[in-house]
Amino acid sequence: MSRLETRFAQLKQEGRAALVTYTTGGDPDYATSLAILKGLPKAGADVIELGMPFTDPMADGPAIQAAALRALKSGQTLAKTLNMVREFRQEESETPLVLMGYYNPIHRYGVERFLAEAKDAGVDGLIVVDLPPEHDAELCDPAQAVGIDFIRLTTPTTDNNRLPRVLNSSSGFVYYVSVAGVTGAGSATTEHIEHAVTRLRQFTQLPLCVGFGIRTPEQARVVAQLADGVVVGSALVDQIAKANSSAEAVEGVLSLCNSLAEAVRSARR
Amino acid sequence: MTDMTYSQGPDAQGMFGQFGGRYVAETLMPLILDLEREYTAAMKDQAFLDELAYFQRDYIGRPNPLYFAERLTEHFGGAKIYLKREELNHTGAHKINNCIGQILLAKRMGKTRIIAETGAGMHGVATATVAARFGLPCVIYMGTTDIDRQQANVFRMKLLGATVIPVTAGTGTLKDAMNEALRDWVTNVADTFYLIGTVAGPHPYPAMVRDFQAVIGREAKAQILEKEGRLPDSLIACVGGGSNAMGLFHEFVDDKDVAIIGVEAGGHGVNTSKHAASLNGGVPGVLHGNRTFLLQDDDGQITDAHSISAGLDYPGIGPEHAWLHDVKRVEYVPINDDEALEAFHATCRLEGIIPALESAHALAEAYKRAPTLPKDHIMIVCLSGRGDKDMQTVMSHLGDKL
Numbered sequence: 055m056s057r058l059e060t061r062f063a064q065l066k067q068e069g070r071a072a073l074v075t076y077t078t079g080g081d082p083d084y085a086t087s088l089a090i091l092k093g094l095p096k097a098g099a100d101v102i103e104l105g106m107p108f109t110d111p112m113a114d115g116p117a118i119q120a121a122a123l124r125a126l127k128s129g130q131t132l133a134k135t136l137n138m139v140r141e142f143r144q145e146e147s148e149t150p151l152v153l154m155g156y157y158n159p160i161h162r163y164g165v166e167r168f169l170a171e172a173k174d175a176g177v178d179g180l181i182v183v184d185l186p187p188e189h190d191a192e193l194c195d196p197a198q199a200v201g202i203d204f205i206r207l208t209t210p211t212t213d214n215n216r217l218p219r220v221l222n223s224s225s226g227f228v229y230y231v232s233v234a235g236v237t238g239a240g241s242a243t244t245e246h247i248e249h250a251v252t253r254l255r256q257f258t259q260l261p262l263c264v265g266f267g268i269r270t271p272e273q274a275r276v277v278a279q280l281a282d283g284v285v286v287g288s289a290l291v292d293q294i295a296k297a298n299s300s301a302e303a304v305e306g307v308l309s310l311c312n313s314l315a316e317a318v319r320s321a322r323r
Numbered sequence: 324m325t326d327m328t329y330s331q332g333p334d335a336q337g338m339f340g341q342f343g344g345r346y347v348a349e350t351l352m353p354l355i356l357d358l359e360r361e362y363t364a365a366m367k368d369q370a371f372l373d374e375l376a377y378f379q380r381d382y383i384g385r386p387n388p389l390y391f392a393e394r395l396t397e398h399f400g401g402a403k404i405y406l407k408r409e410e411l412n413h414t415g416a417h418k419i420n421n422c423i424g425q426i427l428l429a430k431r432m433g434k435t436r437i438i439a440e441t442g443a444g445m446h447g448v449a450t451a452t453v454a455a456r457f458g459l460p461c462v463i464y465m466g467t468t469d470i471d472r473q474q475a476n477v478f479r480m481k482l483l484g485a486t487v488i489p490v491t492a493g494t495g496t497l498k499d500a501m502n503e504a505l506r507d508w509v510t511n512v513a514d515t516f517y518l519i520g521t522v523a524g525p526h527p528y529p530a531m532v533r534d535f536q537a538v539i540g541r542e543a544k545a546q547i548l549e550k551e552g553r554l555p556d557s558l559i560a561c562v563g564g565g566s567n568a569m570g571l572f573h574e575f576v577d578d579k580d581v582a583i584i585g586v587e588a589g590g591h592g593v594n595t596s597k598h599a600a601s602l603n604g605g606v607p608g609v610l611h612g613n614r615t616f617l618l619q620d621d622d623g624q625i626t627d628a629h630s631i632s633a634g635l636d637y638p639g640i641g642p643e644h645a646w647l648h649d650v651k652r653v654e655y656v657p658i659n660d661d662e663a664l665e666a667f668h669a670t671c672r673l674e675g676i677i678p679a680l681e682s683a684h685a686l687a688e689a690y691k692r693a694p695t696l697p698k699d700h701i702m703i704v705c706l707s708g709r710g711d712k713d714m715q716t717v718m719s720h721l722g723d724k725l
Contacts (some may be wrong), residue, residue, distance in 0.1 A: 091677060107613045107624045108497065108623075108624065109493065109624045110493070110502050110610060110611075110625050111502075112502050112505045112506065112611070113348040113350075113505075113506070113509060114506075118574060119492060126624060131622040132622055133622075156609075157346060157609045158608045158609045158610060158617070158625070159618070159622060159623035159624065160623070161607075161608055161609050161614075161623060162606075162608060162619060162621070162622065162623030163622075182346060183348050184346045184347055184609065184612075185346065186345060186346075186347065186348075186349055186352045188336065188344075188345050188352070189344060189345070189346060207348065207349045207350075209349050209350040210350075210512075211349075211350050211351075211352075211353045211354065211512050212349055212352075212353065213353060216352070220349065226379070231349070231350065234350050234352075234509060234510060234511075234512045234513075235509060235510040236506045236509060236510060239510060240670070243414075262722070289379065290390065303600075
């Protein structure tokens, strides 16, 4: 079983949802970002998404755009992000780690080389925002062939005719983008999420994680009662943005992660 | 491959060879699939085509002339230079050809809000114009660097009732404006039509914008056959995203004896870091929904483009151009800022025509080639826009030298 399968199976037994965290690799610098990454499992993150920064993050709102720019300014590259995963894996072998970003840096790195190094570093899955199933042959198929999950985004605009196409090639889990919009924007109503989860359930057995616009422990608790996972990104990244020092950034992210985890764990399903 | 045609693309996946495609977030996929369906249906609907023809004639003022530039021809002493006068269109550039087509489509699809990106502001003005004509609210995204150098166009857009939103991200130029327009679209999926201004973006935009611009080449072909009784020997057009160029080239790409030249913005020179020549100085990558040649670093991060002309200041190029370059049907050459300025002056002084700095790149290449070519060589240059918007830029370069 893959790390993602094992983790979701274990959480199912515990009868609770996963807390999925997002931070951008190299934000605000390599060392701080690595310290955050290493601290996340103990702070209650069940699945970790690590962003691969890109100059033109078209689907991201201001918080994650700024995070990408901070990371790039401090010299982050795709090679360094992979190295960060390698360092993380030296002491943490159970928490699944998913790389998230845009296709161009991977395209430039070379798909084959990227997948080989990602696998070797201990990457469990990929979320690539600008690769819809129409382009599966480019990265999704080769990733799954080497045992890296390809996690699909589904959205409010993905109707029932299209859902099978989107879900068929998905593996690991399914990420439901609960609002049409960019990351960190407005949040969906409980009714919308409930309805969406029921709809997606008709099409897939994979764990369903819901993200976009979830910022507080209260919101996380509500979503944790409905879905298999709760994704929080911009709110964590904001902790880095407002920190005055590296220590403050680490402390800010991990303490918010702790409160989110507590909320998710107390929301029995 | 003697029977190969260059005009049939893209394929069903929106690919021109390895270029093009639909590299967008899932939220947008259903929208662009819907757009493709509606566009395909509209182009087979006589009522739609009649309405398009009506607005091309009575609103844009088409056909515009194919003008024999006698004084320029004499001055350079070689090829016969013809100018396709797109700058005489309503709003002063070729951009309106595409805007009329897309707004008719938006109306047909029941969309009630228009968004667009703009670089030099010409596409923004053309979009604001058609939005006013059809009574739809309109939001234009424009980089702050471009707003500074194109004040007059910003004012024109506002006069026409558009909301201009300054984009500070990145370098505050066209690519950043396009990112922001995509973010708006992904947020306002139900009512909004994204009116892309060039032959880039996800399929079907590159094909659709080309088709709406192809009227340039169709007219030019009929006009040159009437004036000269034969096809031209060469075509020259400037390429940023490349819509005026695709518009002129499309009708001729299968005429194998017509040499076709696309002119990229060489900025300070393609061997410097300050240029916008994606084909001559970039490598293939994926941005804004399509695979094409991009200016990028070794890590796949998009690098800043530079050109004296805001309209060419983009680190990518339409995917069909990338393909025509790859299969060597079209030759793409760079023209630097100073060469474009020189051609700008020559055109003002010899023909009494003030060209846009974008078009001046095409003119510069024409003036380079003309003296080396025989007098019976017929050359058509796309004069894609007028230069009134560029007064500030030209003034700052000239200082008191005029």
